[in-house]
Amino acid sequence: MISLLKALQLIFFSFFLPLVAQAAEVVLTEREVVQFRPGVWLASGLELPASGAKLPIVADDHTDEGARLLRIIASRSEISGLAGVLYDNRDRGHSSLDPNLYPRLTFLKYSSEFSDAGLDVGLAGRIFLPAVVLGNSSTAVRTGAAPRSLPRLAMTSAFWRAVTPTLYENNCIYVYPEHRDHDAEDRYPVNWPYMIISQGSSGSDKRFLHAVAMTLAALPSDTFEFLRKERLVAPTVQMILRRNLQNVATREDYLSGKAHPTVFEGRLVQTGRMVAQAASLQPDDIPPLVRLRVVDEEFSEAGGLAGLEERLVNTPSAIGRIWRSFAWERELLVTAEDTSEPNDRPLTFEWRLLRGDPQRVWIEPQGGNGATAKIRVAWHDPWTEPVPGKKKKQKLRQFSRVDIGVFANNGKLDSAPAIISIDFPEHQVRRYEAVDQAEKRLVSIDYDAKVRGAYLDPLLFWSADWTDTARYAADGKLLGWERQNTGDTSASFVPHDEENQSRFYEINRGDARMPTLRRKEKP
Incomplete structure (x- = not known):
């Protein structure tokens, strides 16, 4: 006969089990991957565990904005509930989602073969995963001649410029902090929708991870499946995030710069609104991926x-x-x-x-x-x-x-x-003059960023300790430059020869190899 103490223990644990339910894990090993091309692997053998349909979508003690609404929606509708979604943390737990908060979410772990090679940290794109992926990395390039955030690394490296759009078109959503690239100035050479960039450093990505996780969970099951098959998960999440920012109230707001900054402020994220729009989306509502x-x-x-x-x-x-x-x-x-x-x-x-x-x-x-x-x-x-x-x-x-x-x-x-x-090369000082009402031409360029303390990205730009003043022929043709070195009062004439110009200049373009990735400092 079972003792009273044992009976009470069974009642206690069965009652509280849903509250402490933890997300499943799947371990990626060498057996699950095949090399697609040098430096890129496909995890074609990776299988996600079956979704724990009896587990809560979000933990009962999850109090973030949107969690309560998600529970209500889940009780009334058939929603995806994070089935088929894989979480890929790429900073070795430095800034990670808590598996206790999302019991149905599958967490990816890397075997030692990948971690020893550094393939589990930093920018995503060397391993393509067969799932809808939500991921992040609170790391940055902090050493060497060209320190930068991971998003700027992706924009200034030929390899990452090639693989990052492919992730976007294959249902992958990654969040990276801007770490010092969007403070006093915006140092990004492009604005793109291929990732979510958060304002701040380590931990600033968390608000977006929670918002996107709950948005994915709230999608109706048939809508989620449609998005997955059409490979439109990432563009649709980007649309939902931007359309529901705190400062975006109308369609005109959405079609303006308000909704599409290079970097997103966490305080403007409205998870509840994102969850509500996601829950209302039907398959035939889904807009396309714009291809330019x-x-x-x-x-x-x-x-x-x-x-x-x-x-x-x-x-x-x-x-x-x-x-x-x-x-x-x-x-x-x-x-x-x-x-x-x-x-x-x-x-x-x-x-x-x-x-x-x-x-x-x-x-x-x-x-x-x-x-x-x-x-x-x-x-x-x-x-x-x-x-x-x-x-x-x-x-x-x-x-x-x-x-x-x-x-x-x-x-x-x-x-x-x-x-x-x-x-535009912001480290240069240019002067233009009007030739007539319809045309302007260059007068001079001051290339000396160092003496002015102006920042330049060494992977994209160069500088020199001189100012060039243009000399034109009577017909307006550029003949060359009156070159004056910084601190010198005299100038020398340098002819303009477009075909052979580059051999006259020693350009410091930096080192485009992959730098060491390290954890960011706390903001």
């Missing part, structure tokens, strides 16, 4: 004195250009006609200036649905904007990049943005 293609442009593979590449990023949802030319204006012709609507609805397109001077950016949509646009941009000197929310003591942030958002509307919803970015 440059038809024609004036940006080239050899611009400026050093003849360096101007076309930094060419991907479906992000195009990035670096202004190296001496010209006052540049032009691009870009089309979104390759965009495919998952429900075969007719699409219309919106092209909106998200950041930049509206007096120096001209956008001319073409065609009946606006799928193509001619974009003309004039030179931008660096400018400052107020940091949102800093009311008592207003802080300013410097920018030197134009962003243009492209949105597809299927008659129900606007899509996540595809973004065209044009980055």
Whole structure:
């Protein structure tokens, strides 16, 4: 006969078991992966455990915004509940979701073969996982000649620029802090929707991890399955996040820069609104992934004195250009006609200036649905904007990049943005003069960033201790430069020779190899 004490113990543990239920783990080993190409593996053999349908979607003691609403929705509707979602923490637990809070979420663990090789830390993209993935890494490059956040590393490395968009198109959502790249100035060369970048350092990603986890959980089961098959999970989550920011109330707000900053402030995230919109989405509501293609442009593979590449990023949802030319204006012709609507609805397109001077950016949509646009941009000197929310003591942030958002509307919803970015060398001081009412030309460039204490990214830009003043022929042709070294009163003439220019200049472009990744400091 069972003792009274044993009976009480059984009652106690059976009653409280749901409260302490912990998420499942799956361990990735070498047996589950095959090499796709050098440096990239496919985890084709990885199998997620069956979803614990009897477990709570969120723990009873989860008190974050949106958790209560999610419980109510789960009691009334058939929702995904995080079935088929894999959590990939890539900072070895430094800033990780608590498995007790999401009992149905599967947590990925790496075997020693991967951790010893450093494949479990830093940017995602070397191992592709067969699941809907939510992940993060609170690490940064803190040593070497080019310290930077993980997002800026991804934007300035050819390898990561190639794999990061592929993650986005394969249902992967990763969150990375901006760690010192978006404080006094925005140091990012592009604005892209391929990841969520949080304002701050270690731990600033947590707010977004919780918001996205609950958003994924709230999706109706058929909607989640539709998104998974169409590989639209990440773009749809990006749309939900941006549409429900605290400062985004209307469609016009959503189609403006308010909803599409380079870096997101955690205090503007409204998880409850995100959960509510996710729960209301039906499969035929889902907008497409906008796919951009440059038809024609004036940006080239050899611009400026050093003849360096101007076309930094060419991907479906992000195009990035670096202004190296001496010209006052540049032009691009870009089309979104390759965009495919998952429900075969007719699409219309919106092209909106998200950041930049509206007096120096001209956008001319073409065609009946606006799928193509001619974009003309004039030179931008660096400018400052107020940091949102800093009311008592207003802080300013410097920018030197134009962003243009492209949105597809299927008659129900606007899509996540595809973004065209044009980055200006903010460390240079340029002067232009009017030739006539329709044209301006370069007068001079001060290249000496060091003497002015101006920051430049050594992986993208260079500087020199001189100022060049342009000399033109009577017909307006650029003949060369009157070069004056810093601190010198005399100048020497240097002829302009576009074809052979780069051999005359010793350019410090930094070291583009993978630096060591270390944990960030606490903010």
